[in-house]
Structure formats: C-alpha cells, structure tokens
Amino acid sequence: AQTVTQSQPEMSVQEAETVTLSCTYDTSESNYYLFWYKQPPSRQMILVIRQEAYKQQNATENRFSVNFQKAAKSFSLKISDSQLGDTAMYFCAFMKNNNNDMRFGAGTRLTVKP
Amino acid sequence: DADVTQTPRNRITKTGKRIMLECSQTKGHDRMYWYRQDPGLGLRLIYYSFDVKDINKGEISDGYSVSRQAQAKFSLSLESAIPNQTALYFCATSDLAQGRETQYFGPGTRLLVL
Numbered sequence: 001a002q003t004v005t006q007s008q009p010e011m012s013v014q015e016a017e018t019v020t021l022s023c024t025y026d027t028s029e030s031n032y033y034l035f036w037y038k039q040p041p042s043r044q045m046i047l048v049i050r051q052e053a054y055k056q057q058n059a060t061e062n063r064f065s066v067n068f069q070k071a072a073k074s075f076s077l078k079i080s081d082s083q084l085g086d087t088a089m090y091f092c093a094f095m096k097n098n099n100n101d102m103r104f105g106a107g108t109r110l111t112v113k114p
Numbered sequence: 115d116a117d118v119t120q121t122p123r124n125r126i127t128k129t130g131k132r133i134m135l136e137c138s139q140t141k142g143h144d145r146m147y148w149y150r151q152d153p154g155l156g157l158r159l160i161y162y163s164f165d166v167k168d169i170n171k172g173e174i175s176d177g178y179s180v181s182r183q184a185q186a187k188f189s190l191s192l193e194s195a196i197p198n199q200t201a202l203y204f205c206a207t208s209d210l211a212q213g214r215e216t217q218y219f220g221p222g223t224r225l226l227v228l
Contacts, residue, residue: 101173107154
C-alpha cells in the first residue's frame with residue numbers, strides 16, 4: 001500500500017516570504033501522480049498543483065512550485081511571495097497510474113503572518 | 115468548486131439512525147468518489163464509481179454503502195450510524211477523458227453522530 005507522510009504538522013511564514021512544505025511517499029510503482037491540495041477555513045479542497053511521475057520537469061503554477069525527487073520519493077511544495085490568503089491546511093496526495101485510490105498525507109497547517 | 119454540490123452541509127444524528135449524504139455534479143464527469151476526513155489523518159477513500167454500473171470499495175468502506183443513481187449523482191449511506199463515523203465527508207469527481215486525472219472536490223458535509 002502507498003503511504004504519504006507530511007512531517008510538518010504546522011508551519012508559519014511572514015507575508016511575502018517563501019516557505020517549503022515537505023512530503024514523502026512510499027511506493028513500488030514507477031508511474032503515478034502527485035498532488036498538493038489546499039484546504040482553507042472554508043474547508044473546500046482546492047487543487048494547487050499536480051505532477052506526473054514520468055515528467056522530470058518540476059511543475060509550477062504561478063507562485064507555487066514543486067521539487068519532485070523521484071529517487072528520494074520526495075515531493076515538496078514551495079510557496080513564493082506568501083500571501084495572507086495562503087493560510088490553510090495543505091495536503092499532499094499520491095495516486096497510482098489509472099488507479100483512483102488516492103492516498104493523502106495528514107496535512108500541514110500553514111499560517112501566513114502579516 | 116460550485117460544480118460539485120453536497121447536501122446537507124452539516125448534519126447531527128443519533129447512534130443507530132440511517133443517514134444519507136448526497137452529491138451532485140454538473141461537470142459531466144464519469145468518476146465520482148466519497149472520502150472522509152478526520153483530524154490528523156487526512157482524507158481516506160470510502161467508495162468510488164467509474165460509471166453508473168460500477169461501484170468499488172475504497173480503503174474504509176465498512177459501515178457505508180453507496181448508490182450511483184445517475185452519472186451526476188452519487189449518494190453515501192450510513193445504515194446504522196455510530197459515533198466514530200463523526201467526520202467531514204467529501205464528494206469528488208474526475209474525468210480521465212481529459213487526459214489529466216485530477217479530482218475536484220465538493221464543499222464537504224460535516225456529520226456529527228451522538
């Protein structure tokens with residue numbers, strides 16, 4: 001079974017600074033997908049960024065980027081120029097190729113301070 | 115995402131009662147999912163459905179049942195609710211035909227079993 005570990009239960013960052021959230025996963029698969037989801041206080045789950053394991057290039061979405069290290073099974077999320085609206089729980093998730101059983105980490109609570 | 119709706123948004127029920135949570139989507143996606151979220155555990159998959167005639171158990175299906183009444187509707191039932199089913203429940207959809215397997219979540223239903 002795949003497991004996803006987020007080792008940082010809580011983090012904080014000053015507005016406009018950069019923060020990196022860690023995620024590691026365990027799998028024997030070679031083809032899979034990785035995701036970061038954001039859950040603000042409204043509790044809505046919002047997709048932040050996704051990465052296909054077969055792609056070597058790290059995914060980026062505006063201020064959000066990932067550092068995907070396949071050999072190390074690491075998938076960290078970097079948030080640049082942090083904004084107050086980035087305050088939320090962030091979940092890392094893993095999904096095998098063509099298997100919709102997505103596994104989530106326990107989450108990291110990020111607080112952006114003014 | 116307003117394209118995925120869940121009713122009710124909040125529900126309090128008593129042990130032993132039958133309860134149904136409903137999910138509707140206007141995204142036209144074939145695949146639908148039910149997850150539960152518990153503090154410190156992230157999201158865990160309960161059931162998923164690839165189309166109207168296809169139902170699959172997820173990681174934690176015991177104590178739950180589902181019904182896929184139409185492509186756009188996927189209901190989750192607790193036949194006899196128990197207190198440890200108190201959680202936040204999410205419905206999600208995805209569409210492999212887009213070539214990008216990504217799940218889109220509803221707003222969640224907070225369930226309290228007394």
